[in-house]
Amino acid sequence: MTKPILELKDIVTLVNKGTSNETEILKKLNLTINEGDFITIVGSNGAGKSTLFNVIGGNLPVDDGHILLHGNDITHQTEEERTKFLSRVFQDPKLGTAPRMTVAENMLLAQKRGEKRHLIPRKLKQQMTDFTRIAGIMHNGLEDRMNTATGNLSGGQRQALSFLMATLKRPDIILLDEHTAALDPRTSQNLLNATNERITEDGLTALMITHHLEDALIYGNRLIVLGDGQIKADFKGEEKQQLTAEKLYEYFEA
Amino acid sequence: MSLVVSAIGQGLLWAILGLGLFLTFRILNIADMTVEGTFPMGAAVAVTAIVHGYSPLTATIFACLAGMAAGLVTGLLYTKGKIDILLAGILVMTAAYSVNLRIMGKSNTSLLGHSTLLKAKFLAAMPNYFDTVFLGMLVIAIITIILVFFLQTDLGQAFIATGDNEKMAKSLGIHTDNMKIMGLMVSNGMVGICGALVSQSNGYADINMGIGTIVIALASIIIGEVAFGELTLNQRLLAVTMGSIIYRLILMAVLQLGFSANDLNLLSSLVLAICMMLPQFRHALHLDRIFTKGVKAHD
Numbered sequence: 001m002t003k004p005i006l007e008l009k010d011i012v013t014l015v016n017k018g019t020s021n022e023t024e025i026l027k028k029l030n031l032t033i034n035e036g037d038f039i040t041i042v043g044s045n046g047a048g049k050s051t052l053f054n055v056i057g058g059n060l061p062v063d064d065g066h067i068l069l070h071g072n073d074i075t076h077q078t079e080e081e082r083t084k085f086l087s088r089v090f091q092d093p094k095l096g097t098a099p100r101m102t103v104a105e106n107m108l109l110a111q112k113r114g115e116k117r118h119l120i121p122r123k124l125k126q127q128m129t130d131f132t133r134i135a136g137i138m139h140n141g142l143e144d145r146m147n148t149a150t151g152n153l154s155g156g157q158r159q160a161l162s163f164l165m166a167t168l169k170r171p172d173i174i175l176l177d178e179h180t181a182a183l184d185p186r187t188s189q190n191l192l193n194a195t196n197e198r199i200t201e202d203g204l205t206a207l208m209i210t211h212h213l214e215d216a217l218i219y220g221n222r223l224i225v226l227g228d229g230q231i232k233a234d235f236k237g238e239e240k241q242q243l244t245a246e247k248l249y250e251y252f253e254a
Numbered sequence: 255m256s257l258v259v260s261a262i263g264q265g266l267l268w269a270i271l272g273l274g275l276f277l278t279f280r281i282l283n284i285a286d287m288t289v290e291g292t293f294p295m296g297a298a299v300a301v302t303a304i305v306h307g308y309s310p311l312t313a314t315i316f317a318c319l320a321g322m323a324a325g326l327v328t329g330l331l332y333t334k335g336k337i338d339i340l341l342a343g344i345l346v347m348t349a350a351y352s353v354n355l356r357i358m359g360k361s362n363t364s365l366l367g368h369s370t371l372l373k374a375k376f377l378a379a380m381p382n383y384f385d386t387v388f389l390g391m392l393v394i395a396i397i398t399i400i401l402v403f404f405l406q407t408d409l410g411q412a413f414i415a416t417g418d419n420e421k422m423a424k425s426l427g428i429h430t431d432n433m434k435i436m437g438l439m440v441s442n443g444m445v446g447i448c449g450a451l452v453s454q455s456n457g458y459a460d461i462n463m464g465i466g467t468i469v470i471a472l473a474s475i476i477i478g479e480v481a482f483g484e485l486t487l488n489q490r491l492l493a494v495t496m497g498s499i500i501y502r503l504i505l506m507a508v509l510q511l512g513f514s515a516n517d518l519n520l521l522s523s524l525v526l527a528i529c530m531m532l533p534q535f536r537h538a539l540h541l542d543r544i545f546t547k548g549v550k551a552h553d
Binding site: 057059079080081083084087088090094095096097098099100101105108109110112113114115117118119120121122165 | 403404406407408409410411412414415418419421422423424425426427428429
């Protein structure tokens with residue numbers, strides 16, 4: 001159960017490299033993510049939460065340190081290569097789906113995440129029943145809009161679709177970057193519940209950034225507080241269950 | 255009557271240019287100026303090859319390859335060189351001028367006395383102007399069928415996704431740089447073919463024949479969109495061809511009013527500008543009810 005999937009070792013990232021404004025964002029950050037972990041991540045603005053995700057996702061090169069996947073060094077793998085094991089859901093509903101393509105077409109794209117695309121017919125019709133059934137999981141009417149361009153969906157439906165797309169082909173790790181933050185409270189809650197259901201039932205390994213301390217406490221088996229480019233606290237299992245919002249809040253005052 | 259047939263024939267030939275630009279302008283969402291250089295390049299290559307004894311078909315294929323090569327350069331400058339696409343296109347377009355002069359060795363080459371695709375037996379037997387119409391229809395049909403097939407493949411869908419949402423495409427492992435380079439190559443290859451066919455139809459290649467081509471290509475795309483409203487992707491491909499024909503008919507009508515051929519570029523730009531502004535005025539002038547009965551306006 002506690003087999004490490006991804007290990008970050010002494011990760012350093014810099015901005016404004018080579019200028020007088022050079023600043024360290026991540027400062028020798030160490031983190032080991034185990035199989036089946038559902039980690040919620042909190043931290044004040046500028047703590048390095050998004051940078052951490054970009055480092056794991058490969059769209060930000062590290063300036064020092066190593067990233068290991070199942071023990072293999074992937075520090076220099078490109079963003080595209082990492083999509084073979086990794087999927088992401090962004091905060092902005094516009095970023096997760098192709099607006100002029102239909103719901104079904106988007107799902108088809110996601111189903112081949114990380115694979116080479118060949119000059120062969122896409123075979124969408126044969127998968128329609130499957131896709132419609134999967135879309136039904138989200139309970140928000142997505143299954144009735146399979147042939148609608150995603151640009152015409154509501155923000156909630158788009159985010160639900162983004163999440164489905166991220167899990168359609170089972171990822172080793174899924175990164176959720178405040179994926180419900182742009183939604184109204186009710187829609188946000190529904191998507192969080194659906195997210196939790198899918199992750200725990202399928203035993204996915206997930207990292208979720210959130211600004212809601214309550215959500216960070218409710219969901220997941222592990223909670224990380226990021227601050228000043230390092231991990232300030234790492235609560236697991238029992239320890240996390242006993243954690244309260246008041247206690248967690250103290251980390252933000254310093 | 256022959257004027258109308260001639261306009262339709264020209265519209266069909268030039269539609270290849272519109273379809274080529276459609277791939278980059280509408281699907282990849284980038285404005286590729288390279289076409290102003292690859293169009294005369296296709297003409298220069300084809301005419302020079304024919305004059306040197308190659309068959310018109312081989313010459314047209316050479317023109318396509320030359321266009322693809324230019325598209326590759328633009329694509330590399332844009333994706334690997336991180337040069338803005340507008341500037342990358344202008345650079346290649348400008349460089350192509352010199353290359354085209356090198357290819358032809360002079361600024362104008364005539365095909366007088368040489369064979370062309372239009373002199374193929376089955377075309378030569380047709381009445382005046384119908385040969386161009388037939389050749390245009392044939393080429394457009396082949397290209398449209400290939401494009402429709404391509405866009406419905408896994409690769410084609412990845413290509414569309416790249417233009418639609420690059421960040422998402424990347425996060426799904428699509429190599430977006432490769433998609434852009436491929437799009438620019440295919441697009442400019444088609445433009446090269448168009449240049450080759452137009453030069454064979456005209457009977458010569460001229461170094462300056464590329465001026466204004468991007469406006470003509472945009473006009474085909476936009477007139478098609480304005481005239482037919484909201485369509486599926488496959489229908490939009492057909493709308494480009496229709497747009498190209500309508501554009502030629504408009505030009506013919508304007509020339510009939512007494513303008514000279516020297517005014518063509520001015521008129522082209524005017525027609526395009528009017529078409530591009532039309533959606534804004536639609537509501538105010540109640541044009542919806544006049545033009546597109548039953549077709550929902552884009553909201």
